[in-house]
Amino acid sequence: MTRPAGARSVHRRPVARKLRGTRGLVGWLFVAPAFAFYAVFVLRPIALTFQYSLYEWDGIGPSTWVGAANYGRVFTDRDLFESLVNAFQLIVFFSAVPVVLGLAVAATIRRIAASRLALVARTVLFLPQVIPLVAAGIAWSWLLASTGVVNQLLSLVGLGGVTRAWLGDFATALPAVGMIGAWVLLGLCTLLLLAGMSKIDPALYEAARLDGAGPWREFVSITIPSLRQEIAVCVTVTVIAALASFDIVYISTQGGPGNTTMVPGLQIFYLAFADREVGTASALAMVLMILVIACALPIQWFAKDNNR
């Protein structure tokens, strides 16, 4: 903006400033209702959680200032630290499996897009997203029980030797929980990717085909690059779901056996409401929040950068 010069500017400037002021005020007024909700229900709890994380407090009685000691405990207490490690292992199941499988499924559905089968497949795959996670957790804990359908099927095909209580075995509990998460999130990823695919210009495929590209080449050179943004959204949502997982674990294993499926979300809940260590719970919650942001931001940045 060029600076108006001379007397004119002297005459006009206060008016401009005034106008700008009221416009700013009106802007803030429009933002105010939403901001008030955001402040009360998001910012305030975060600020209070941060404050609690600096105290030792049982939720009722007087509290003691302990500074950063609670944060020290998050990284030195083996149980707390292992829950963070478990959350990162869950990313494999909650993110990698649904995104990779989702890509394959979406590509397949797209090929048969015209048939009625595509609609059925879409509906069936998206169904888990509609079912409450608690119901999914209960259903899966039946399926995975020692006498459940999974073991019955395994016995049927002669694999009776590997049957076990999948959720009660130290080696398989975490992958089993992860598979429940993958099942839930696969539908979401498929649908997102499918929507993204429908936006790709068919001319690109035609051109590729004229150049002699096969289906695989088309998929790698056209579909995947065009879906970068959708893939980024899928990965962000599923990584957050993995790190902040609670419901599925709470319903299916409650963190057992022997803490093998303990995740930070569950640990925070136990610390705050069973052990009544509100300070440590808050510190772990803050660490988890920062971890989620630290994981989600680079993915966002990656997607944006490529869009330019």
Added chain:
Amino acid sequence: MARRVRPGRSGVALVIAMGTLTAACAPPGGDSPQPQATSAAPVSEAPTCGTAPVTMTGYFETGFPLPKELTTEFTKQHPNVTWDIREDQFAVLTQNAPRLLADNPPDLMRLPQLSELVKDNLMKNLDGYATAFGWDKWPASQLEQLRLGQGGRPRGEGSLYALGLNMSMTGVFYNKKLAEQIGMSAPPATLAEFDTLLDKAKSAGITPIVQFNGGATGGLAFPLQNLMASYGPSGPINDWIFQKPGATIDTPSNLQAVQHLERWIKAGYFQKDVNAVDYATMMSRFIDGQGLFMFNGDWESGNLDKQMAGNVGFTLMPSAQEGGKLATMSAPLTFGIAAKAKNADCAAYFLNWVATDKRAREIGVEVGGSRPLGPADAYMPEVAQDTVTAGTLAAGADIAADNGAMDFIANATGAIYAKGWTPQLQKLVAGEQTPQELLKTVQADYSGQIEGN
């Protein structure tokens, strides 16, 4: 032209907003006036519920019909008293207890572990009522677990902060048909005999013990504590549970008990999937006849008498030595009065009525399946001899004779079950923990939790 808010200004706005949000930044817990410790208010004569209409608020546990049956009968006898009762699962109740007692205190509440509630001055001191109603003349063992020292520690002595609706009793239930199949004519008299029976069952293709140990519920704590009391005296175990200074769970006799449990696990006496079995699954398996023994408590007596009529027996865990003293977990079904309860007198009168009224004691046995509290010579309702309820009530007398009542090792601190016993016992099952290390780890957790408080 899109107008951009300069970052400086929005930053200032954010700071102001955050500032007002955390207004004053007072330390948490300091904003509301702290409840003061209630000393025993001297009660000149035994209080009553009066004659004016009164609505009592109660917070009970879902799935246990006894308290509601009692309050219904109470209203029948005292028409001026009505009840406003809220129910929750025990886990929910445990998590809500402190906040609820502080913000919205009920007159009568089913209580979890008492220490922390007393520490925060949330419970009414019942010493005054105890003198007025004569509770202090009941057998001391009935009230021992409900007595706490200043600040909630140690337990087992000091002022009375709660009362039981009855005294539950734990031990070993057995399926009579399966017992016959392996030639078990009488319950085992020694631990060695018990081992022989388990082995016979195993060879006969019968699951020797159905137990739960899945998720967040380390149910092997039942057989473990029974084994501890088989190998050693119950006194030191109680001292540990009551947080007496210097008490430890890592003792030679307890080590023998954990080693014995490990032998049972390795011999395949529990189901292979025990780490995935929850309480409800265990119950349905036992009722379904899928196992010979089950370590559980008499809160299931009525249920088992109904579902497996005539087919279920009860015995106390035998001692390792022939003729040795018997001990088992036996705890009051704890109910207390909030420090800020509106109708504390009426609640205390109700608790006294539960222990002394003839009909109330009958309901206690019929519905609750456990021995009512009260004076040693109080009226005991008749129970049909072939029921398991009769068995558990008789066991109560045996335990009283040997002074062998213990609280649960899971109740030693608020977190010891979830953080210590449950994961450690699950690891023992999976072969990922040794008996020595199990006791060391639990003891370390226990010490840490007590210091942390």
